[in-house]
Amino acid sequence: MTARKRAHARRSADRAGGRAAHRQELLRDMVRIRRFEELCVELYSAGEIRGFVHLCIGEEAVSVGVLRALTQDDAVVTTYREHGHALARGIPAETVLAEMLGRITGCSRGRGGSMHLFDTGRRFYGGHGIVAGGLPVAAGLALADNLRDDGHLACCLFGDGAFAEGEFHETANLAALWELPLLLVCENNLYAMGTPLAREHAQIDLAARAASYGMVAWAVDGMDVLAVERATRRAAEIVREGHGPCFLELRTYRFRAHSMYDPDLYRDKAEVERWRHRDPITTLARRMHARPCARRWPPTTGSSSWARTSDATAAPSG
Amino acid sequence: MGEDVGRYGGAFGVSLGLLDEFGPDRVRDTPLSESAFVGAGIGAAIAGMRPIVEIMTVNFSLLALDQILNNAATLLHMSGGQVAVPLVIRMTTGAGRQLAAQHSHSLEGWYAHIPGIRVLAPATVADARHMLAPALADPDPVVIFEHGSLYNASGSPEPDGAPADLDSAAVRRSGTAVSLITYGGSLGKVLEAAERLAADGIDAEVVDLRTLRPLDDDTVIGSVRRTHRAVVADEGWRTGGISAEIAARIAEQAFYDLDAPVERVCAAEVPVPYAHQLEEAALPQVAGILAAVRRAVG
Ligand SMILES: Cc1ncc(C[n+]2csc(CCOP(=O)(O)OP(=O)(O)O)c2C)c(N)n1
Numbered sequence: 349m350t351a352r353k354r355a356h357a358r359r360s361a362d363r364a365g366g367r368a369a370h371r372q373e374l375l376r377d378m379v380r381i382r383r384f385e386e387l388c389v390e391l392y393s394a395g396e397i398r399g400f401v402h403l404c405i406g407e408e409a410v411s412v413g414v415l416r417a418l419t420q421d422d423a424v425v426t427t428y429r430e431h432g433h434a435l436a437r438g439i440p441a442e443t444v445l446a447e448m449l450g451r452i453t454g455c456s457r458g459r460g461g462s463m464h465l466f467d468t469g470r471r472f473y474g475g476h477g478i479v480a481g482g483l484p485v486a487a488g489l490a491l492a493d494n495l496r497d498d499g500h501l502a503c504c505l506f507g508d509g510a511f512a513e514g515e516f517h518e519t520a521n522l523a524a525l526w527e528l529p530l531l532l533v534c535e536n537n538l539y540a541m542g543t544p545l546a547r548e549h550a551q552i553d554l555a556a557r558a559a560s561y562g563m564v565a566w567a568v569d570g571m572d573v574l575a576v577e578r579a580t581r582r583a584a585e586i587v588r589e590g591h592g593p594c595f596l597e598l599r600t601y602r603f604r605a606h607s608m609y610d611p612d613l614y615r616d617k618a619e620v621e622r623w624r625h626r627d628p629i630t631t632l633a634r635r636m637h638a639r640p641c642a643r644r645w646p647p648t649t650g651s652s653s654w655a656r657t658s659d660a661t662a663a664p665s666g
Numbered sequence: 667m668g669e670d671v672g673r674y675g676g677a678f679g680v681s682l683g684l685l686d687e688f689g690p691d692r693v694r695d696t697p698l699s700e701s702a703f704v705g706a707g708i709g710a711a712i713a714g715m716r717p718i719v720e721i722m723t724v725n726f727s728l729l730a731l732d733q734i735l736n737n738a739a740t741l742l743h744m745s746g747g748q749v750a751v752p753l754v755i756r757m758t759t760g761a762g763r764q765l766a767a768q769h770s771h772s773l774e775g776w777y778a779h780i781p782g783i784r785v786l787a788p789a790t791v792a793d794a795r796h797m798l799a800p801a802l803a804d805p806d807p808v809v810i811f812e813h814g815s816l817y818n819a820s821g822s823p824e825p826d827g828a829p830a831d832l833d834s835a836a837v838r839r840s841g842t843a844v845s846l847i848t849y850g851g852s853l854g855k856v857l858e859a860a861e862r863l864a865a866d867g868i869d870a871e872v873v874d875l876r877t878l879r880p881l882d883d884d885t886v887i888g889s890v891r892r893t894h895r896a897v898v899a900d901e902g903w904r905t906g907g908i909s910a911e912i913a914a915r916i917a918e919q920a921f922y923d924l925d926a927p928v929e930r931v932c933a934a935e936v937p938v939p940y941a942h943q944l945e946e947a948a949l950p951q952v953a954g955i956l957a958a959v960r961r962a963v964g
């Protein structure tokens with residue numbers, strides 16, 4: 349082998365190694381979110397966590413793929429279904445859990461609870477309980493970035509239900525009109541509480557409708573964390589070019605009920621099962637030709653090394 | 667920013683000339699999207715800007731109520747003190763210009779119900795001029811209600827006058843016989859009533875609330891303790907209005923000082939009618955204030 353060929357082989361081995369390590373991280377982050385939420389279910393059943401709790405189990409690829417593609421200086425505004433977004437942003441699991449337990453050590457000092465996680469140090473601006481209510485605020489954060497010309501963007505995550513609200517359409521128009529650095533990420537899990545997409549929207553191609561405001565918009569497989577990460581990086585690049593917002597429709601599915609209050613009577617169990625075959629965690633694990641780190645699948649809390657080493661299970665202080 | 671604040675100069679001319687002076691980055695015309703541009707003001711404030719948002723009139727603020735109540739007033743608390751919203755929202759309020767039922771509300775009393783915002787109602791040229799700077803300096807959201815009938819008032823406030831005190835009510839006329847408590851667009855009518863009463867030998871004190879939230883209990887209660895009688899004049903509807911709140915506070919804090927029941931002069935409980943005589947009849951007028959005072963001093 350010539351020296352050149354050897355160097356080339358080394359570089360591609362490095363790349364492959366780097367890629368494997370990166371995928372390992374994505375997998376770890378998704379498993380960590382799932383374990384965290386499984387713990388939430390236990391604590392909810394035990395009466396330790398109260399109020400409205402919305403799980404993102406099944407949608408972890410969105411949390412990890414989107415948040416990983418942003419920089420620490422970008423602002424994030426999200427919904428009440430935001431445990432995964434908060435953890436993927438790097439908010440310590442202890443403080444998220446402490447928040448849900450109503451403690452002063454929580455990331456919102458116990459004032460917010462599950463739906464209102466905040467960490468301004470990480471530019472994580474909530475945690476909004478009004479469907480689409482965070483969108484105008486995100487546009488304002490983007491306006492400030494725009495006026496300062498600081499190269500940062502604001503990313504707003506919201507559901508398919510939010511797309512039916514006037515606040516979404518007002519914000520999309522305003523952001524496009526003012527060319528704001530706003531990344532709109534629609535987490536389309538096919539349901540707004542019990543109402544399926546087609547009973548809520550006359551036109552269910554959400555990306556096409558977003559594009560009508562004059563922004564770049566496309567739909568992505570939201571169960572594929574690599575696709576989500578790639579798309580978000582691309583969308584963020586477009587936004588940073590300074591010609592206005594960009595819209596991503598991430599097609600995903602929640603495996604659990606809308607909230608802990610929801611008996612989940614409105615959808616077919618077979619439909620849920622079909623989607624479970626596209627579990628973002630097993631999908632990535634299969635692609636890595638490795639089994640996920642838990643011995644059993646689906647994993648149960650507390651039984652694996654992941655649960656033990658994850659800071660999610662560390663006893664919350666305060 | 668707001669609808670037609672730039673090229674048009676503001677629906678009531680309040681921002682006339684500002685676009686030329688400060689440019690389009692700082693003076694922004696917005697689309698008709700009250701929720702989006704009020705929310706954008708909130709977001710920009712969170713990011714450290716000091717935005718002033720104009721909502722053309724109070725009726726349209728209902729389309730932004732979600733942002734004002736669920737976000738501006740709430741974020742600081744529910745984030746555990748992390749998210750301050752130093753935003754100023756200005757809007758026109760009030761009736762008296764034959765604008766009929768959808769353009770004549772006085773909802774400042776509603777807004778005063780909401781913890782987390784400060785509610786101002788300037789009644790004088792000096793307050794209109796000098797409340798703005800301290801409102802901008804306030805770390806929390808401030809909502810300013812400007813009565814439409816006061817835009818043509820003239821006066822010469824000191825150009826560099828001291829910033830107004832946003833915590834206190836003002837005694838606009840001292841008196842001993844009765845406390846007339848009011849604010850905003852009704853102050854003129856109340857002062858006129860006080861002059862007529864003086865001619866009849868009734869020496870009325872006039873309290874201008876200025877700030878509807880937080881209410882300055884000390885000034886109001888102090889006045890009632892001196893005069894032992896209170897009449898509240900308010901262009902809002904009577905039921906559940908700010909006049910009800912003031913009457914309740916007087917009952918709570920100065921009940922044994924009262925020589926007569928608290929009187930209220932409010933708008934009739936109907937949508938504000940268009941026809942001139944009907945509108946006049948629906949709103950507090952000098953004659954109604956005089957009648958209430960006569961009942962109180964009996
Ligand atoms: C303005 C508003 N209307 C109704 C609700 C009650 N609600 C809470 S979540 C929800 C469904 C929202 O669906 P979607 O936007 O798709 O988000 P998902 O819950 O699927 O993540 C509804 C109707 C609300 N919180 N806010």
Ligand SMILES: [Mg+2]
Nearest residue numbers: 507508539540
């Ligand atoms: Mg949904």
